[in-house]
Each structure stands twice: as structure tokens, then as C-alpha cells.
Amino acid sequence: MRTIAAACYWIAAITITLGAFGHGFLGIKPVEAAIAATPLPPDIVRVIWIVWYFVSGCMVIFGALLFWAWPAIRIGSSSRSAVAFIVGTFYTVTGIACYVYSGREPFWLLFVTQGVIVIGSTLVLHGAHGSGTPRHRRPLV
Numbered sequence: 394m395r396t397i398a399a400a401c402y403w404i405a406a407i408t409i410t411l412g413a414f415g416h417g418f419l420g421i422k423p424v425e426a427a428i429a430a431t432p433l434p435p436d437i438v439r440v441i442w443i444v445w446y447f448v449s450g451c452m453v454i455f456g457a458l459l460f461w462a463w464p465a466i467r468i469g470s471s472s473r474s475a476v477a478f479i480v481g482t483f484y485t486v487t488g489i490a491c492y493v494y495s496g497r498e499p500f501w502l503l504f505v506t507q508g509v510i511v512i513g514s515t516l517v518l519h520g521a522h523g524s525g526t527p528r529h530r531r532p533l534v
Contacts, residue, residue, distance in 0.1 A: 410456025484508030
């Protein structure tokens with residue numbers, strides 16, 4: 394079970410990080426087309442790009458935080474699990490809110506899935522008991 398949880402944690406961490414590149418380089422194409430088709434003032438367009446790339450940067454940071462938390466989480470320590478729980482919760486809540494707000498656009502369920510995987514795998518690796526003491530000292534991978 395711990396090996397599966399570790400694999401799931403890594404899949405979520407990697408896809409969250411790589412999502413930044415999909416967001417910044419691929420997802421931007423329809424946004425560019427939509428902006429080009431509207432008479433938005435240049436200052437509004439600049440703000441859209443600032444926020445767009447800020448979000449891409451946040452995705453990289455969230456992924457990096459999950460990588461940073463990994464050494465403690467893999468041995469069952471709770472010392473860095475709060476980071477994973479915060480990232481997982483943020484992704485889950487954001488995914489649900491965006492899914493509802495967008496009129497049930499299925500794309501947003503990816504965020505829910507990633508968040509739930511991060512939370513669930515962290516609970517499994519942590520031991521769900523919250524003791525704060527490492528349960529397993531041997532590396533999983």
C-alpha cells in the first residue's frame with residue numbers, strides 16, 4: 394500500500410509541476426486568440442498576462458513544495474506533511490469551485506483528482522495516526 398501511495402504522490406507532484414508548462418505554453422493559445430478578438434484596453438491585457446504567468450509560477454512552486462516535503466513524508470514523519478495537505482486541499486477546493494463555476498467543465502476535475510491524490514497518499518504514507526514519528530525508515534524508491 395505504501396508503494397502505491399508513493400507512486401500516486403509522485404504522479405500528482407509531477408503533473409502539478411508540469412501543469413505549469415502546459416498552462417504557460419499550450420493553454421495560452423486560446424486565450425491569445427480570445428484576447429485578439431476583443432477590444433480590451435492594453436492595461437487590462439497586461440494584467441491578464443501577469444496573472445496568467447503568475448499562476449504558471451504558482452504551479453511550479455506547488456510542485457516544488459511537494460518535492461521538498463517528500464523526504465519526510467516517505468518515512469512517515471509529519472514534519473512536512475502540512476505542506477502536502479495545504480497543496481492538496483487548495484487543489485481540491487479550487488477544482489471543485491472551478492468545476493461548479495464553469496458550468497461543470499470536466500477539465501477542472503483534474504485539479505480535484507490531483508488534490509485528493511496528494512491528500513490521500515500523504516495520509517497513507519504518514520500513517521493516518523498523526524503520531525509524528527517515522528513509521529518506516531527504509532526508502533520506498
